[in-house]
Amino acid sequence: MNRLSSSLYQLFEWITRFAYLNVLWILFTIAGGFIFGFFPSTIAMFTIIRDWLKGESGSALF
Numbered sequence: 141m142n143r144l145s146s147s148l149y150q151l152f153e154w155i156t157r158f159a160y161l162n163v164l165w166i167l168f169t170i171a172g173g174f175i176f177g178f179f180p181s182t183i184a185m186f187t188i189i190r191d192w193l194k195g196e197s198g199s200a201l202f
Contacts, residue, residue, distance in 0.1 A: 161185060
């Protein structure tokens with residue numbers, strides 16, 4: 141049971157991270173206007189995801 145709960149915790153942690161990142165991406169895209177907000181917020185989002193995949197999950201999102 142401990143292994144199952146640990147796996148579920150990790151799954152929900154990733155879902156929460158992506159949801160929070162998606163909200164930040166939408167807010168900063170709207171705040172910067174579609175043209176001047178889309179590209180910088182998208183690059184920042186991909187940079188954060190790349191860090192997560194490399195195992196550096198301790199960096200701040202905001």
